[in-house]
Amino acid sequence: MISDGRKIIHIDMDAFYASVEQRDDPALRGRPVAVGGSALRGVVAAASYEARKFGVRSAMPSVTAKRLCPELVFVRPRFDVYKAVSRQIRAIFLDYTPLVEPLSLDEAYLDVTENLKHMRSATLIAAEIRARILAETGLTASAGISYNKFLAKQASDQMKPNGQFVITPDMGADFAAALPVGKFHGIGPATTKRMNALGIFTGADLKARSPEFLAHHFGKAGPYFHAIAQGRDGRRVVPDRPRKSIGSETTFREDLSAPGPLEEGVAEQAAEVWHHCERFGLTGRTVTVKIKFADFQIVTRSHTTAAPVANLAELTRESIALLRGAFPLPKPIRLIGVTLSNLGGIALPAPVDQLALDLGGHCPY
Template sequence: MHELDDRKIIHVDMDAFYASVEQRDFPELKGKPIAVGGGNNRGVVAAASYEARKYGVRSAMPSVTAKKLCPDLIFVKHRFDKYREVSQQIRDIFLDYTDLVEPLSLDEAYLDVTENKLNYPSATVIAYDIRRRIYETTGLTASAGISINKFVAKIASDYNKPNGQKTITPEEVIPFLEELEIRKFHGIGKVTAEKMYLQGIFTGAHLKERSLEFLQEHFGKSGAHYYNIVRGIHHSPVKPDRIRKSLGAERTFAENISSEIFMKERLTQIAEEIEKRLAKNDVAGKTVTLKIKYSDFKTQTRSKTLSHFIRTKDLILATAIELMEQEGFRESVRLLGITLSNLNTDVEEDDFVEVQLKFMF
């Protein structure tokens, strides 16, 4: 065994969180295929119940596609204030066990329970207890993965979903990773998996056979990461205070925009949203990025870095409009977005986490 950690890490992932909250609060939706999001032709599925997933409905899927897959699909509007409220209840439960809680989103988090407030020796028992309390407090189910590091715990949490958990002990890590299909490795997406298939890499065992030099040659900077994770090496700590690398918002429109006046109106609304989020997080940034997506789904992005930090909607908007006028745009704009990065957090870039804040209608 090679440099395995002796930490006890839990990854807790709520089961179909947004959809489950809706089914809990509206009993008439229980047992039915539902999607949280807009049901119009421009809508996107934000979350799907397990009943809808059986038909192939997934988050980020266009609503039109989801309806074709599941004609009886019920669309419900999102209630993010409610999801945040429930998420805070769950976070409070986590903090009863450890202060080392790293939220990834409203519905999942890492916990380091190597040393915990209740002095429980077993991380498996802690995960059971947390899931029991979440259900008693919120009426919702959660799944969990338990292992020696964040990478393996994340994979493990998917194994017995929904409402289950899986522990991978230090002795089991290497055999588990060797047998794992490469597409199930967290962080290896469809494109990378296809590239690995071309190299004869289908499982962790195949990946482990490749040298560091080979992986770096074929997968660049990620090669060393792949070399390490298949050997159970992933020392990233659970970080209670995740630092944002960027903060932004984007909006998809019910109808295409073909007027510069309308574009500026929508950019104003987006800039106002970003100003609120910057104030809430007490950050400012120097780099403004404008994103424009057209009806043919082609996307333009353009950025400008200022000499000073900004956080007000007027300065964000002025920079975004300047970028829009520099870029020029074609007709039929379906999405606009603004992102502020290069934030005043004084943290190395590797410690940042990208945050994309979306709001749809």
């Protein structure tokens, strides 16, 4: 058993974007739905569970998704609605603990070791939060409960959709040992392939290698991999991580080559970025324009200003200038994006100090 007594919950909304669309449009309920893209082009941003049964997944080209599921219904994303619902859900989390670390609009870690409700069981807290999300938003969520972030996230996948699962300290090491290495935090497809070539396929295989062996082959990440293979993860729940960049991009309905429509597209993305800057009280000095050509080749152009970008007009002007630098185009463009980085301005809210509550010793999960 390896635990420092922490109780971590990972909440993951079930097919969030698609579920919001099905909630708001009864005609979509029970049907395979893809948010984003179209039958002819673009990429799926999210898929309903009905669509997932056919193999449709997020980040899949729309034409592939339509081929897998001919009855697939494509819906334009409504990010303002998703963000509003996400704020509702975040408010529920904050009723239980100030230690909330959002990962995206639809998932977050909560440290409930010491919580505002004085509840001793993280399992009961997770169940209560899920019930409140359903009652207040009409949406379902899944939860994982464990003694660290790695295992809590793994646990939330076990009973999807609309369920929860607990990995106690007594279970952690065995659970991690049975996992394929591709499931481990920080191990992507390329690292998985390298590990497989070394005869490492599961957490047990990873644990059997020495930290020195793993450091030799995987650098500084090696000791970390060895630790999580034993069910150990020392990462803390950190509320409101500072943003490194703010960006927006769009895929055009048809490939574009003419300067006018492309500049309009850049201006629209700059406006979306500036909307977020105003919302978060941030600005930045580095403007980047991303261009994806019809053959999926991607190029970026950046410029760092002497002072932070002051307003939307300046951001739009900088973005269009970067786009114009790409002309004459070697081929048509299918996607354009604008990102502002090197951020500063009004800081995001600082983490709230964890409240010290006397819960009477060790608490059950």
